[in-house]
Amino acid sequence: QVQLHESGPGLVKPSETLSLMCTVSGYSISAGLCWGWIRQPPGKGLQWLGTMCHTGTSYYSPSLKSRLSISLDTSKNSFSLSLTSVTAADTAIYYCATETTSGGKLGDFAYWGQGALVTVSS
Amino acid sequence: SYVLTQPPSVSVAPGETARITCGGDNIANKHVHWYQQKPGQAPVVAIFYDYDRPSGIPERFSGSKFGSTATLTISRVEAGDEAAYHCQVWDKTSAQVVFGGGTKLTVL
Numbered sequence: 001q002v003q004l005h006e007s008g009p010g011l012v013k014p015s016e017t018l019s020l021m022c023t024v025s026g027y028s029i030s031a032g033l034c035w036g037w038i039r040q041p042p043g044k045g046l047q048w049l050g051t052m053c054h055t056g057t058s059y060y061s062p063s064l065k066s067r068l069s070i071s072l073d074t075s076k077n078s079f080s081l082s083l084t085s086v087t088a089a090d091t092a093i094y095y096c097a098t099e100t101t102s103g104g105k106l107g108d109f110a111y112w113g114q115g116a117l118v119t120v121s122s
Numbered sequence: 123s124y125v126l127t128q129p130p131s132v133s134v135a136p137g138e139t140a141r142i143t144c145g146g147d148n149i150a151n152k153h154v155h156w157y158q159q160k161p162g163q164a165p166v167v168a169i170f171y172d173y174d175r176p177s178g179i180p181e182r183f184s185g186s187k188f189g190s191t192a193t194l195t196i197s198r199v200e201a202g203d204e205a206a207y208h209c210q211v212w213d214k215t216s217a218q219v220v221f222g223g224g225t226k227l228t229v230l
Contacts, residue, residue, distance in 0.1 A: 048219040108155035
């Protein structure tokens with residue numbers, strides 16, 4: 001069973017960088033699949049942020065591409081999110097998830113972490 | 123950019139059938155995935171690749187597509203089905219994942 005767990009600061013100051021790590025167990029991130037980040041502002045819907053596949057191919061939301069970076073760390077079997085120049089609008093629950101892929105298309109998010117609430121405030 | 127449209131809310135009585143729609147251009151040519159999200163929990167796949175149901179999801183849950191709309195149907199609705207439901211696709215043209223706005227299912 002694949003399990004994911006997000007970790008990182010719960011409070012980030014405006015204009016600073018939000019960094020989160022997702023630790024994966026039960027599956028080697030270098031063996032396959034893609035690894036994504038999704039967020040959910042309080043009381044709102046899901047917003048995809050970006051996905052990186054085990055091949056190194058990455059996909060980012062156009063609205064966040066200039067501020068967003070996702071990386072894989074095979075030594076720690078984890079992947080990370082970095083979002084620069086944050087504002088209050090970036091306050092949300094951040095989820096990491098596995099994403100299936102087939103024929104060059106991204107698929108469903110089969111396994112999710114429990115989510116990490118990140119608040120942007122001074 | 124690609125947009126998926128869901129009704130904000132759907133209400134049904136126990137034992138009835140709930141239909142949650144997800145509208146989008148050319149959705150017939152995309153794979154649609156549905157997630158169930160209960161309060162305070164992470165989303166869980168309810169239907170993937172349009173029609174497939176993961177193990178652990180009751181047979182009462184089914185997916186369909188017609189024209190520009192995909193539909194999640196929940197038959198014989200139970201109180202435990204009360205949750206938010208989100209649809210999701212991969213838009214190849216823009217190379218991005220898109221979620222619908224989510225639908226809150228209320229069991230009366």
